[in-house]
Amino acid sequence: MPELPDVERFKRYFDATGLRQTIDATSVMDDRILEDTSPQGLGRILKGARFESTRRHGKFLLAATSHRDWLVFHFGMSGDLHYGSHHDELPPYARLAIVFTNGNRLVYTSKRMLGKIGHTDDPEGFADRQNLGPDAMDSKLKAGDFVRLMRDRRGGLKSALMNQSVLAGIGNIYSDEICFQAGLHPAAELNTLDGDTLTDVYRVMRRVLQTASRHNGHTDQFPSRYLIPHRDKSDACPQCGQAIARDTIAGRTSYFCPACQPAPR
DNA sequence: ACATTGACCTGAGAGC
């Protein structure tokens, strides 16, 4: 599930629930989710600390503790956060619980076990170490920067949008939406797109991610002229009424309108 | 450099 707007939702949720409370204990239900530590190591890092702030880079959520380390969440395809009483039953697929002294706890769940939890004492260098490009919603990322990132690359538009080392935060769903609203085929070769076209892609990208974040990534609330509510439903294109096409592009199942997004020659 | 494939994991849903 989680792409940038979803992780933004997790950040808001974390900020509203997990900040400024003392951590009493941690409990790891499945240590395969731990990136670079053990259940004991995680306990040492977190016990007695408080989360003070969070930041997001791409699909990663980082939480600063009152000690030295930051906790790093990646949600894979099926990660989520749940806050509630320590005495409630654990939610399904709980992998890590962080118990606070107020009797509540924050639970990280992951159905498919593809997410990771790690830690770092250098959040500034995190993106470089993870080989991540700039965050797609970074206010410092201007149209000209985006054009420079995309231009002169070989390969297709969708592939570049999804490439986390080029630009961080966009996955399969939102790359399709951006291509759709830009009127470009997902397999369009980047070296055939001029600066004006890429500037338009940039504007579409920001608008789509902004709108999606405003709706907390809840795709059922998106405007019906978006592709997302219609993909995978054998619906018609919300712009022109033609049948939506499905094809594997850049290794992923992709949806697009063959009329609004003509195939590259 | 780039695309493609398969692997990592598990569960939901479709089809029989």
Next chain:
DNA sequence: TGCTCTCAGGTCAATG
């Protein structure tokens, strides 16, 4: 009902 098959919004390594 129960079985099998396919697919899933992420990422990585190996290969061409």
